[in-house]
Amino acid sequence: MPIKTPSSRPRWHIFRILAFEERRAEALKEYLDGRDEVSLAKVNYKDHTLIASLLPGAEGRDVEEAATAGGFPLVESRAPLDSPEGRLEVALLGLTVLATIISFLGTYYGVVTGDAAMLLGAFMVFICGYPILKKAIRDALEMKFGSEMLLALAIMAPLPYSYQFTPSVYYASGIIVLIAQASSILNRCIEPRFRDMGFFLPKVAMGENGGWVSLEGVKAGDVLRVKPGFRVPADGTVVEGEGLVARPGSCKGTRVKAGSMVDGGSLLLEGEVKVKAARDKGESRLKRAALAMEEARRPIEVLLSYPKSIERALLLVTMMGVSFVLIFFNNMMSAVAVLLAAAPIAALISRPLSLFACSLAASRNGAAFASHGSIGRMSMTDTVVFDGLGSVVDGASLCGVAESAGHSSEDVRAAVGAYRGEDPTFADARGMEGGYSLLSLADASRIASIPEGIIGKARTFESQGKLVRYAFKGDELLGVAAFDLSVPGDLKASVERLGRMGVKSVLLLSEEPQGVSEAMAKKAGISVVKPRMDDEERLEFIAKLAASKNVLAVGRGCGISRLAANAAAVTIKEPAVGFEGLEDAVCASPVNVAGLLSLSRKEVKRASEGMSFGFYFNSIAIVVAAAMLVDVEIMLLMVVASVAVIATNSARLCLSRLK
Numbered sequence: 001m002p003i004k005t006p007s008s009r010p011r012w013h014i015f016r017i018l019a020f021e022e023r024r025a026e027a028l029k030e031y032l033d034g035r036d037e038v039s040l041a042k043v044n045y046k047d048h049t050l051i052a053s054l055l056p057g058a059e060g061r062d063v064e065e066a067a068t069a070g071g072f073p074l075v076e077s078r079a080p081l082d083s084p085e086g087r088l089e090v091a092l093l094g095l096t097v098l099a100t101i102i103s104f105l106g107t108y109y110g111v112v113t114g115d116a117a118m119l120l121g122a123f124m125v126f127i128c129g130y131p132i133l134k135k136a137i138r139d140a141l142e143m144k145f146g147s148e149m150l151l152a153l154a155i156m157a158p159l160p161y162s163y164q165f166t167p168s169v170y171y172a173s174g175i176i177v178l179i180a181q182a183s184s185i186l187n188r189c190i191e192p193r194f195r196d197m198g199f200f201l202p203k204v205a206m207g208e209n210g211g212w213v214s215l216e217g218v219k220a221g222d223v224l225r226v227k228p229g230f231r232v233p234a235d236g237t238v239v240e241g242e243g244l245v246a247r248p249g250s251c252k253g254t255r256v257k258a259g260s261m262v263d264g265g266s267l268l269l270e271g272e273v274k275v276k277a278a279r280d281k282g283e284s285r286l287k288r289a290a291l292a293m294e295e296a297r298r299p300i301e302v303l304l305s306y307p308k309s310i311e312r313a314l315l316l317v318t319m320m321g322v323s324f325v326l327i328f329f330n331n332m333m334s335a336v337a338v339l340l341a342a343a344p345i346a347a348l349i350s351r352p353l354s355l356f357a358c359s360l361a362a363s364r365n366g367a368a369f370a371s372h373g374s375i376g377r378m379s380m381t382d383t384v385v386f387d388g389l390g391s392v393v394d395g396a397s398l399c400g401v402a403e404s405a406g407h408s409s410e411d412v413r414a415a416v417g418a419y420r421g422e423d424p425t426f427a428d429a430r431g432m433e434g435g436y437s438l439l440s441l442a443d444a445s446r447i448a449s450i451p452e453g454i455i456g457k458a459r460t461f462e463s464q465g466k467l468v469r470y471a472f473k474g475d476e477l478l479g480v481a482a483f484d485l486s487v488p489g490d491l492k493a494s495v496e497r498l499g500r501m502g503v504k505s506v507l508l509l510s511e512e513p514q515g516v517s518e519a520m521a522k523k524a525g526i527s528v529v530k531p532r533m534d535d536e537e538r539l540e541f542i543a544k545l546a547a548s549k550n551v552l553a554v555g556r557g558c559g560i561s562r563l564a565a566n567a568a569a570v571t572i573k574e575p576a577v578g579f580e581g582l583e584d585a586v587c588a589s590p591v592n593v594a595g596l597l598s599l600s601r602k603e604v605k606r607a608s609e610g611m612s613f614g615f616y617f618n619s620i621a622i623v624v625a626a627a628m629l630v631d632v633e634i635m636l637l638m639v640v641a642s643v644a645v646i647a648t649n650s651a652r653l654c655l656s657r658l659k
């Protein structure tokens with residue numbers, strides 16, 4: 001582990017936090033300030049970023065692992081300028097551009113000639129092209145023959161030709177290196193984040209006296225301290241203190257005190273508690289579920305039309321073409337043209353360009369994909385499930401009240417007026433300002449006995465398609481409040497668009513009664529409704545559905561975290577709280593879902609088209625060059641033109657709109 005010394009010079013790294021809020025930001029800073037890898041940590045919870053000063057010997061990966069162990073999901077930013085490797089790539093890109101321009105001017109305008117031109121060419125090959133040559137040599141030693149070998153041959157081929165013949169084409173090496181570097185930088189920008197998803201449960205815990213200990217050494221009966229913003233490290237019983245705890249996969253905060261049972265992985269929102277571990281090593285009932293979800297969320301490989309076997313075939317054909325023109329015609333120009341033609345530049349840049357354009361289009365529309373694996377996962381969707389009434393509702397207005405004995409309608413309205421949340425279904429309206437609560441019947445029944453008369457009035461409202469909530473002040477029932485719910489005006493058109501895209505079924509799952517569930521489904525244009533399903537039933541239903549179909553599940557806030565692991569997931573408005581980072585995309589409205597699905601399919605289509613084009617271009621160009629129908633300069637123009645075609649095709653994604 002790195003040691004802090006006065007002479008150590010810190011290095012700054014930027015990390016992206018997958019799901020966060022202010023209290024968690026304070027907890028993360030406190031946790032990292034005590035780690036040996038970090039000299040100083042600065043957290044911006046609004047931008048979801050962490051800037052950490054690392055000491056020599058520590059890497060960004062060390063901070064990721066340390067934060068993961070503490071239950072904080074984050075990943076180092078892969079933007080080109082956020083790491084030494086990325087900055088080196090950008091610097092090489094700039095040098096390559098400059099060297100290529102000078103070489104081109106030297107060839108046709110006599111700016112640089114003779115030995116100086118040859119040195120410039122060698123610089124572009126062996127300095128600017130060093131990353132490519134390094135990978136090619138490594139692959140050759142490992143007996144792996146593919147695109148890196150083809151690129152290495154293409155960038156080296158102009159050197160011997162230009163040394164012997166006029167005009168020199170050293171700049172050809174620069175162009176190939178330039179495009180390859182651009183592809184590498186784009187890949188760095190969109191590098192997937194699904195490398196380590198073990199952040200569901202902490203691996204370390206704060207001991208009773210405040211020091212951090214590994215859960216591997218925790219025994220049943222050990223007391224662990226939990227501070228606000230941190231996760232409960234293990235299943236257990238609260239023995240001291242009280243606080244507000246959110247279970248993994250639930251938006252609802254539950255008050256706990258001495259004697260209360262708590263689940264490992266729960267988030268302590270308020271207060272401070274001490275928990276007695278129920279089992280050795282902090283074992284939790286959620287651990288196996290977390291491991292299953294972690295495995296299911298890893299990126300999937302979408303089958304594209306440019307497999308490694310084609311790269312090897314191109315390499316073989318290239319060697320045959322070069323041998324043919326050298327042995328039978330002794331034509332160095334055609335041999336070099338063949339090597340340039342074989343460079344898989346168009347195929348190499350096709351996927352990163354399409355991914356970059358897709359991500360840009362999503363961000364321009366106020367949405368975001370989690371990774372390239374997420375785009376691929378969503379592209380195969382044939383069934384869309386809206387999980388919970390909140391996933392289709394965007395507004396609620398009070399339309400009626402019924403007071404309980406001893407209370408007035410104004411008491412009920414006061415409870416509604418105290419609500420300050422954004423969820424129009426009032427799913428988490430517990431313990432509000434003034435001690436008020438707005439609860440469903442299931443939650444209300446746990447607090448007090450509900451009179452039959454009040455239940456009858458509530459059912460009357462529900463039969464009219466109204467959402468009903470039971471109003472409390474503390475443990476005292478005030479009455480019921482009925483709400484008219486609304487959906488986005490263009491949601492119905494969006495659902496119809498899903499059908500035109502080939503989605504076979506769209507469903508709404510709801511824990512609410514049938515009347516209000518069907519009323520909202522009708523407004524949204526959804527034909528299949530499953531009402532009165534609690535969290536466990538909905539989770540089981542989606543799991544069974546996803547076993548035989550490609551399911552896209554849509555939820556609001558942390559509700560999405562209840563979804564089965566093998567379903568693609570879209571979170572509306574904000575990332576999930578609970579199982580953070582599992583969503584495949586985040587958008588502002590359920591109306592955006594059809595657009596996201598369309599965009600993901602377009603990206604896969606553009607990437608496939610680009611790779612197919614690259615394969616056909618390489619195949620035809622090799623034959624044309626081997627037949628001595630083109631010279632080196634024309635072949636180079638063809639290579640540049642092929643990249644322009646791919647770029648133009650991919651850029652069309654940027655014009656896509658979600659609505």
